[in-house]
Each structure stands twice: as C-alpha cells, then as structure tokens.
Amino acid sequence: MLSGDVDMYRTPDARRTILGCITGKNTVLVDLSAVNYIDSSGVASLVEGYQAARKQNTLFALVGVSAMAMNVLRLANLDRVFPIHASVEDYLHSAD
Amino acid sequence: MPQWKIICTVPTETSGIALRHATEQFGRSVVEGVAFVGRAFVLFIECVYWLIADPRWLKPVWRAAVASEMMSVGVSAAPVAAVMALSAGIMLSIQAVSSLQDFGAQSRAAAAIAVTMFREFGPLITAFLFAGRSASAVTVRLGTMQISQEIDALRVMGINPTHHLVTPVLIAMLVMVPCMTIFIDILAVLGGGIYCAFDLGMTLSSYAQYALAALVPFDAIQGLIKSVMFALLITLISATYGLSVQGGPAQVGAATTRAVVTATSAVVITDMVVTFLLAR
Amino acid sequence: MHDYTNQPPTPQAAVEVDHLYAHYGPREVLHDINLTIGQGEIHVIMGGSGSGKSTLLRHMLGLNRPSAGRLKLLGQDMNNSEISALQELRRNIGVLFQGGAMLASLTVAENVQLPLREHTRLDENTIQIMTRMKLGVVSLPGFENFMPAELSGGMLKRAALARAIIMDPKVLFCDEPSAGLDPGVAAGIDELILRLRDAMRMTIVVVSHDLVSAFRIADRLTMLDRGQILITGAPQEVQSCEHERVQRLLRREHQEDILDPEAYLQQLTETID
Numbered sequence: 001m002l003s004g005d006v007d008m009y010r011t012p013d014a015r016r017t018i019l020g021c022i023t024g025k026n027t028v029l030v031d032l033s034a035v036n037y038i039d040s041s042g043v044a045s046l047v048e049g050y051q052a053a054r055k056q057n058t059l060f061a062l063v064g065v066s067a068m069a070m071n072v073l074r075l076a077n078l079d080r081v082f083p084i085h086a087s088v089e090d091y092l093h094s095a096d
Numbered sequence: 097m098p099q100w101k102i103i104c105t106v107p108t109e110t111s112g113i114a115l116r117h118a119t120e121q122f123g124r125s126v127v128e129g130v131a132f133v134g135r136a137f138v139l140f141i142e143c144v145y146w147l148i149a150d151p152r153w154l155k156p157v158w159r160a161a162v163a164s165e166m167m168s169v170g171v172s173a174a175p176v177a178a179v180m181a182l183s184a185g186i187m188l189s190i191q192a193v194s195s196l197q198d199f200g201a202q203s204r205a206a207a208a209i210a211v212t213m214f215r216e217f218g219p220l221i222t223a224f225l226f227a228g229r230s231a232s233a234v235t236v237r238l239g240t241m242q243i244s245q246e247i248d249a250l251r252v253m254g255i256n257p258t259h260h261l262v263t264p265v266l267i268a269m270l271v272m273v274p275c276m277t278i279f280i281d282i283l284a285v286l287g288g289g290i291y292c293a294f295d296l297g298m299t300l301s302s303y304a305q306y307a308l309a310a311l312v313p314f315d316a317i318q319g320l321i322k323s324v325m326f327a328l329l330i331t332l333i334s335a336t337y338g339l340s341v342q343g344g345p346a347q348v349g350a351a352t353t354r355a356v357v358t359a360t361s362a363v364v365i366t367d368m369v370v371t372f373l374l375a376r
Numbered sequence: 377m378h379d380y381t382n383q384p385p386t387p388q389a390a391v392e393v394d395h396l397y398a399h400y401g402p403r404e405v406l407h408d409i410n411l412t413i414g415q416g417e418i419h420v421i422m423g424g425s426g427s428g429k430s431t432l433l434r435h436m437l438g439l440n441r442p443s444a445g446r447l448k449l450l451g452q453d454m455n456n457s458e459i460s461a462l463q464e465l466r467r468n469i470g471v472l473f474q475g476g477a478m479l480a481s482l483t484v485a486e487n488v489q490l491p492l493r494e495h496t497r498l499d500e501n502t503i504q505i506m507t508r509m510k511l512g513v514v515s516l517p518g519f520e521n522f523m524p525a526e527l528s529g530g531m532l533k534r535a536a537l538a539r540a541i542i543m544d545p546k547v548l549f550c551d552e553p554s555a556g557l558d559p560g561v562a563a564g565i566d567e568l569i570l571r572l573r574d575a576m577r578m579t580i581v582v583v584s585h586d587l588v589s590a591f592r593i594a595d596r597l598t599m600l601d602r603g604q605i606l607i608t609g610a611p612q613e614v615q616s617c618e619h620e621r622v623q624r625l626l627r628r629e630h631q632e633d634i635l636d637p638e639a640y641l642q643q644l645t646e647t648i649d
Contacts, residue, residue: 155493157493240480241479241480244475244477244480245473245474245475245477246477246478246479246480248437248439248473248477249471249473249477249478249479250479251438251439252437252438252439252466252469252471253466253471253490253491253494254462254463254466254467254491254494254495255490255491255494
C-alpha cells in the first residue's frame with residue numbers, strides 16, 4: 001500500500017518498500033488508491049518491482065489505480081503491461 | 097565660385113573624420129579589451145566559487161569529464177610534445193656548443209641547456225603547445241555549444257555551464273601543463289645530451305652529471321610556477337572567447353583565431369613579467 | 377501536490393507576463409507584453425521571423441533579462457528570486473530547443489538522464505527505466521547508445537523532447553517544434569505534444585511560425601508582430617479576428633507589405649547623422 005505523493009523525492013523510499021515486499025513466497029498487490037500523485041520515477045519503481053517479482057515467480061498486480069496514475073501508465077504504454085485490478089476484492093474474485 | 101570653396105574644405109574635413117574614427121576605434125578596442133579581461137576574471141572567480149561551493153569531486157560525471165579532459169589535453173599531446181622537446185634540446189645544444197666553443201668551455205653546454213630549459217624554454221614550449229592545441233579546442237567546443245544552444249540547454253536544466261564545462265578543463269590543465277612541462281624539460285635535456293655525445297664525444301652519464309650539478313630545485317620550481325600561470329591563462333582566455341561566441345560557425349572560427357593569438361601573447365608577456373620578478 | 381482526477385480550478389497561472397519590454401542594444405524588440413498562460417493549456421505564440429517570439433521565449437526561460445516589466449513562472453518571479461528558488465523552478469520546466477541542443481559529446485541516454493543525475497538522488501535502476509520509458513514515449517526505443525550526430529532531424533527533436541520531459545515538468549516550452557521537419561514528422565511531434573497535455577496535464581508553451589501545426593494543437597493562441605501582441609485567444613477567436621495584420625499573418629502575407637512610410641524612411645536613415 002503506497003500513499004500520498006510518489007515523486008522524485010519520495011521514490012527511493014517507495015522503491016525500497018516495493019522491492020522489500022517481493023520475497024518470492026507471497027503475492028504482491030500494490031494499492032495505489034491513496035496515491036494523489038505519481039510521477040515517472042514512481043512508475044519506474046513499479047516496473048522494477050514487477051520485473052523482480054516475475055523473476056521469482058511472484059504474482060504482482062496494481063490495484064486502485066487512480067485516473068491520474070492511469071494516465072501516466074498509459075503514456076508509457078504500461079497499462080498493457082501491468083496486471084491492473086479495481087480493488088483488492090476484485091483481485092481476489094478474479095483469482096478464483 | 098562657391099563650389100571651389102567646398103571642394104577645398106574636403107581634405108581637412110576627411111582628415112578630421114579619419115582622426116575621429118581612429119580615436120573611436122582605439123577607444124572601442126580599449127573598452128573591449130577591458131571588458132574581455134573583466135569577463136575572464138569573472139569566469140575565474142566563478143570557477144573557484146563552484147569548485148568550493150559545489151564540490152563535484154565525488155560526482156562521477158564530473159570526474160569522468162576531468163579524466164577525459166586530461167586524456168585529450170595531456171596524454172594525446174605527448175607524442176608531439178616529445179618531438180618538440182627533443183628538437184628544441186638539440187637546437188639549444190648546437191647553439192650552446194658553438195658559442196661556448198669560442199671560450200673553450202664546451203663542457204659547460206650541459207649546464208646551459210639544463211638551466212635554460214628548466215627555467216624558460218620548458219614552460220614556454222609547453223605553453224605554446226597548449227595555446228595552439230588546447231586553447232583552440234576549448235574555444236571551438238564552447239563556441240559550437242553556444243551557437244547550437246547547448247549552453248542555453250544546460251542553463252535551463254539548472255546545470256551551471258561554467259561548472260559543467262569549464263572547471264573540468266581548468267583542473268585538467270592545472271595538472272597536465274606542469275606535468276607536461278617536466279616531461280618536456282627532461283626530454284629536451286636528453287636531446288641536448290644526444291647532440292653533445294655526437295658532437296663532443298661526451299658520454300651521456302657525464303653529461304647528466306654536469307646537468308644535474310648545475311640545476312638547483314628553484315630552477316624547476318620557477319618553471320612550475322610559470323606553467324601553472326600559463327595553464328590558468330590559456331584556459332580562461334580560450335573559455336571566455338568560446339562562451340562569448342554569438343552568431344554562427346564563422347564566428348566560432350574567428351573566436352578561435354583570436355583565442356590562440358591572445359593566449360600566446362598573454363603567455364609571452366606573463367613569462368617576461370614572472371621572469372623579471374623571480375630570476376633577478 | 378495536485379489532484380489531477382477532478383481537475384481543480386488552477387490556483388495560479390503557469391506563466392504571467394506583466395508589461396514586459398526588451399531591447400537589443402538601442403532596438404526595442406518587445407513592447408509592453410502582457411500575457412497569462414493558464415495551467416494545463418497548450419499555448420502557441422505565433423509570429424513571423426523578427427516578430428520577437430523567440431526573444432519572448434528566452435525571457436520566459438530566464439535566459440535574457442527584460443529592460444522593464446515582470447515575468448513569473450509558476451508564481452515565481454524570474455528576475456527577482458533567490459538562486460535556490462530558481463533552481464527549484466528549473467526542475468519543473470522542460471525545454472525543447474529548436475535544434476534539439478543535445479550535448480554532442482554525450483549519448484542519447486546520457487543526454488536524457490542529465491537532469492536526473494543533476495537534480496535527484498534516484499538509484500541507477502530507476503534512472504535506466506525512466507530513460508527507456510521516456511524514449512519509448514517519443515518512439516525512440518533502443519536508441520540509448522546512439523550519439524546525437526547519428527540521428528536524423530526528426531529523431532533528434534524527439535530525443536530532445538525525451539530529455540525535456542524526463543523530470544515530468546509542469547511546464548514544457550517548445551521552440552519551433554516543427555521547423556525543418558517534413559509535414560508527416562511534424563504532425564508526429566504535434567501528436568506527442570497533445571498526448572503530453574492529456575496524460576500529464578502539462579502546460580505547454582509552443583513558439584511557432586507554422587500555422588497548420590499551431591491551429592492543430594493550440595488551446596489558445598497569441599499572435600506577435602514587431603514585438604507587440606496583436607491578439608490572444610482561442611483559435612476560433614483568432615481566426616475570426618478582423619484586425620488587418622492578423623488576417624495578413626493568417627494568409628501568410630509578409631508584414632513588409634504593410635508599409636508605414638514614416639517608419640520606413642526612419643529605418644533607412646537610422647545610422648545617418
């Protein structure tokens with residue numbers, strides 16, 4: 001769960017958090033619903049996290065992506081790369 | 097007839113105008129000269145300020161820039177420097193041997209060569225080499241960047257052009273010019289030795305003994321003081337010309353010519369002044 | 377920061393120009409310029425060569441100092457601010473220069489990364505991913521290790537655009553983005569500018585003499601002639617403006633056709649005592 005602004009000052013923290021979650025034994029859902037603003041450095045960390053998760057066969061998905069965040073993802077064509085779900089519940093339903 | 101009068105006044109008037117133009121021209125050159133010195137001085141202060149205020153020593157970008165400047169300024173100049181040094185040494189040696197012959201003091205040639213080389217010709221030859229080679233390169237590079245708006249681009253990205261472009265050259269020159277001076281000193285004395293061995297049948301080791309006996313540390317220090325000043329002058333002059341280019345490629349060429357001429361003259365004049373202060 | 381989801385009323389203008397005058401030596405190049413550019417809009421400043429549009433851009437970027445008047449970028453006075461405040465401001469603006477102005481000694485990737493390395497402490501992986509993302513946005517994937525000299529004009533402009541947007545600036549300035557490009561490539565650049573506004577809500581200030589491109593992208597237009605603003609407004613307003621010089625500019629007629637005999641005589645005899 002990330003919250004607030006993910007900009008170039010705060011990306012290093014967010015990146016550590018995301019990479020720290022990927023242990024290879026769990027499923028990582030990044031909830032962006034509390035993110036007001038995310039810039040491309042934040043998105044870059046999500047990309048890095050997704051790649052790291054795939055290497056360890058960990059499921060990785062974004063949930064609660066706001067319209068703003070969606071625009072940033074879409075600009076870089078990343079909306080077609082990440083598994084994106086409306087909410088955690090929505091993810092659990094689709095996993096069934 | 098009124099027309100005649102008018103024609104008669106023409107010569108005096110034109111001479112007045114010519115004089116006025118010449119005076120104006122002179123005044124303008126003086127103003128431009130003073131403005132140039134001012135700009136170069138400001139650039140120097142700026143370099144010192146940035147080196148202290150924003151120590152980029154740790155930034156890899158800056159260190160890489162210094163390293164590549166050192167390569168292009170110094171290391172790749174080594175072959176041509178070696179040729180110049182050996183030739184200068186042989187030339188000095190020929191003159192020394194032939195003029196000392198009159199007094200039967202040919203054996204003093206080694207001392208004469210070593211002292212003149214370390215005190216005067218080493219720093220001077222190095223400075224000429226750098227004024228021709230590096231000054232033109234710096235002016236061309238900065239001038240081209242100026243007209244292609246690369247300098248503006250750095251500025252709007254919040255990157256200080258002086259710090260990004262000039263301080264690496266300055267540091268590289270301050271290190272490489274003294275190093276190159278020592279390199280040229282030694283090779284030139286060696287060149288002299290080769291000629292002496294050939295002409296006087298003197299062995300290189302006895303030549304080296306004579307040379308070393310004549311040299312005192314201050315000879316080398318004097319040369320190094322000069323070479324540091326030359327490095328400063330050459331860098332500041334060429335960078336100031338480069339950064340003040342306006343217009344197109346033709347202006348870059350013109351600025352480069354002026355940079356080389358100014359740097360060379362500044363070196364010779366400074367050399368005279370420093371020699372006056374140090375060697376008497 | 378900004379909640380882009382429900383587009384709030386813009387609290388401050390992106391660019392505010394207030395009674396700006398500029399001179400080159402004795403010649404006045406900008407005369408009483410007043411202009412407000414709102415956030416999130418594409419504002420095209422149009423005019424022929426010598427109209428003062430490039431000078432106006434240089435003032436907006438803080439590269440020239442005005443002789444009188446004030447200029448604010450994102451609320452920050454360009455000529456009366458602390459250096460640190462200006463430095464902070466520079467992180468929020470991107471500039472696409474006319475010729476690209478890519479540093480010739482660096483590769484495309486190094487050029488694009490330059491602002492990141494200068495202004496942020498992001499780690500290497502993030503910088504690499506961001507570089508590739510931005511090169512992807514401008515459709516130059518895989519060109520990281522090319523030198524600028526190896527790129528064509530259109531590619532160079534796109535690479536320069538990637539550098540201009542690497543910091544996700546709030547305001548992007550473009551100097552003649554379509555100049556020197558063939559129509560297809562120019563249209564591609566326009567497309568990118570539109571996408572950046574839509575996706576990032578970027579304010580984009582474009583200086584252009586290209587009418588087609590200007591009307592394709594502009595939310596609002598300013599028409600500059602001989603250092604003065606003729607009109608500012610939405611494209612339809614400009615189109616329907618009945619001002620003679622505006623109509624002539626729209627019909628691409630040279631301004632020299634409008635002869636003011638007094639000014640012309642003055643200009644011809646300017647240097648004669």
